[in-house]
Amino acid sequence: MAHTGWSVFSFDGIGTTWEISTPEQLPEEVRAGLLGVVEDYDRSYSRFRDDSLVAPLAREPGTVTxxxxxxxxxxxxxxxxxxxxxxxxxxIGGSLEHLGYGADYALRPLGHPVPAPRWEDALVWNGTEISASVPVVLDIGAAGKGQLVDLLASVLRGAGTTEFLVDASGDMLHSGAEPLGVGLEHPYDPTQAIGVVELHDGALCASAANRRAWGDGLHHVLDGATGRPVETVVATWTMATTAMEADALATALFMVDPKVLEREFEFSWLMVYSDGHAAYSAGFEGTLFS
Incomplete structure (x- = not known):
């Protein structure tokens, strides 16, 4: 999705499809720089590869930088x-693996859901250094894709590109003079939209139980206290200044009352519940179809 006539650079990274749209085709060195940032991020944080920086923490207690x-x-x-x-x-990574969403993509649960270790019992995280007192499967996916969107936007700005759309399969960051109309995917039918929102100089991110779902009622948004998939919410959309915050808040809305989040974050939101009704913030600038 981009402005008409813009050039689109497409590639795969961190398990999803990316499109970077710009008024002019990006130079080869800028494209190479973007791909390098994506590869570095995957090598740092992926729980799906044995050679990532966080992978040793899943095998034994220790410290990584x-x-x-x-x-x-x-x-x-x-x-x-x-x-x-x-x-x-x-x-939450260990809980996801236990339900079958691991590096082998077996998608076969190993047993009943298991809660995530308590942060205060298992992990000390200070800036770039993480120490685990027990083996832990770190999963920063709730905010990681958004952070990578922001990092790629920084590469574009550093290369002198001020108008762009970075789209990581629906998690977007827009920069430019003209706003962009974005359809909101129906949580039960990807071919349909439930509404349209205007995105202008900011981020729009979404989270949906149907995006990574398998088995009977199993999906990727888990309650860390129980290890069970959240059942009350089926889809969320958030708009914020950065994609990292929008991405994380889209997941947080599955578990936290939006009023609680609004006390400490500036963002707008839309939620669709499992009973079919929707709720949205006063600042969510969009049109919902009836």
Missing amino acids: LPAGAGELERLFKKLYRLSDGTMTPL
């Missing part, structure tokens, strides 16, 4: 862990 952006993730996750009473946590 991550890139500079880890400090931003730490601060965001700590705030959301506190606001959610521990239900939203970067230690």
Whole structure:
């Protein structure tokens, strides 16, 4: 999705499809720089590869050093862990693997859901350094894709590109003079939209139970306190200044009352519940279809 006539650079990275749209075709060196940032991020944080920087923590207790952006993730996750009473946590990876969503993509549960380890018992995270007292499967996916969107936007700005759309399969960051109309995917039918929102100089991110679903009622948004998939909410959309915050808040809305989040974050939101009704913030500038 982009402005008519813009050039689109498409590629795959961190398990999803990306499109970067710009008024003019990006030079080859800028494209190479973008791909390098994506590969570095995957090599740093992926729980799906044995050679990532966080992979040793899943095998045994220890300490790893991550890139500079880890400090931003730490601060965001700590705030959301506190606001959610521990239900939203970067230690959810083991619970996801137990339900079948692991590196082998077996999608076969190993047993009943298991809660994530308590952060205060298992992990010390200070900026770029993470120490685990027990083996933990770190999963920063709730905010990681958004942070990578922001990082790619920084590459574009550094190359002198001020108008662009970075689209990571629906998690977007827009920069430019003209706003962009974006359709909101129906949570039960990807070919349909439930509404349209105007995106202008900011981020729009979404989270939906249908995006990574398998088995009977199994999907990727888990309650860290129980290890069970959240059942009350089926889809969320958030708009914020950065994609990292919008991405994380889209997941947080599955577990935290939006009024609680609004006390500490500036964002707008839309939620669709499992009973079919929708709710949205006063600042959500969009049109919902009846």
